[in-house]
Amino acid sequence: MRILLAEDEKELSNALTAILKHNNYSVDAVYNGADALDYGQSENYDIIILDIMMPKMNGLKVLSNLREKGISTPVLLLTAKTEIEDRILGLDTGADDYLGKPFAMGELLARVRAMTRRKAEFTPNVITLGNIRLNKETYELSKDKIALRLSNKEFQMLEMLMNNHKRLISTELFMERIWGYDSEAEISVVWVYISYLRKKLESLEADVKIKAVRGVGYTLEEDK
Known part of the structure; x- marks a missing residue:
């Protein structure tokens, strides 16, 4: 299972990468929106985790561009913003799920597992x-x-x-x-x-x- 992680906070990115790899996911980490768009267009990922506030291009713009190009890879948005309007905007833009910072690593893993199950409709354990x-x-x-x-x-x-x-x-x-x-x-x-x-x-x-x-x-x- 391959994940693209786009998070500009290097310390958080390193922690997330380590935990995801420990749980048997392969991870490519990028630190700005432009790279996230370039990597995401390869369609070589099972899930994309996008931070909204990133340099060069914000996560919502990345998501919008991916969906406009017909790329349907499930996307989980990460953001420090917790207002209901921001959640609605992210989901309406094409996100599959939304997780506000700070979050528990266990919850992130649970949401990733849920998204992979939805993508495949059903995959036995x-x-x-x-x-x-x-x-x-x-x-x-x-x-x-x-x-x-x-x-x-x-x-x-x-x-x-x-x-x-x-x-x-x-x-x-x-x-x-x-x-x-x-x-x-x-x-x-x-x-x-x-x-x-x-x-x-x-x-x-x-x-x-x-x-x-x-x-x-x-x-x-x-x-x-």
């Missing part, structure tokens, strides 16, 4: 393929009564593969969705994590395997 299950609440990969805890990156990669089984996912897409545009990680890190996942699938005697198409990407298929 447990994804099943073949004889394995991936629990999105505990980040565990299991078969029968045996469960293995996955790391943040392992979980996100396997979630992508299981949600798109039989579809090729390129190395570049893994890098964009999980490590982010500004990551300094080498592209070979994808192969390393694919190796980790293969070993865990083998240890569970899973009847699904990660298959590679040289120069194209990876796919998860049932081993029939």
Whole structure:
């Protein structure tokens, strides 16, 4: 799950980024409205979190421009303004939810989870393929009564593969969705994590395997 965070207060942005990543979200952080618009237009995000008061372009203008371009990514507005008129304006501009500062981190996470559920209409907490299950609440990969805890990156990669089984996912897409545009990680890190996942699938005697198409990407298929 990928989030664009646009918040000009660096200390708050760093705190939010750390908490979101700890909860297995991938985050791209920007600090002004112009960058938020540029990144948001990529449509490579599951949620956009926008502060209203930002330099270069305020969050409402960013939101308005995104909606005018037909981009329907769910948007959560953050603002120090709490008057009812401001809330109405934000929602009428196209926001999906609104959170006034200061706020509890737990409430932010709950609202993000609610928005992702609405976007997908319904997504089960447990994804099943073949004889394995991936629990999105505990980040565990299991078969029968045996469960293995996955790391943040392992979980996100396997979630992508299981949600798109039989579809090729390129190395570049893994890098964009999980490590982010500004990551300094080498592209070979994808192969390393694919190796980790293969070993865990083998240890569970899973009847699904990660298959590679040289120069194209990876796919998860049932081993029939």
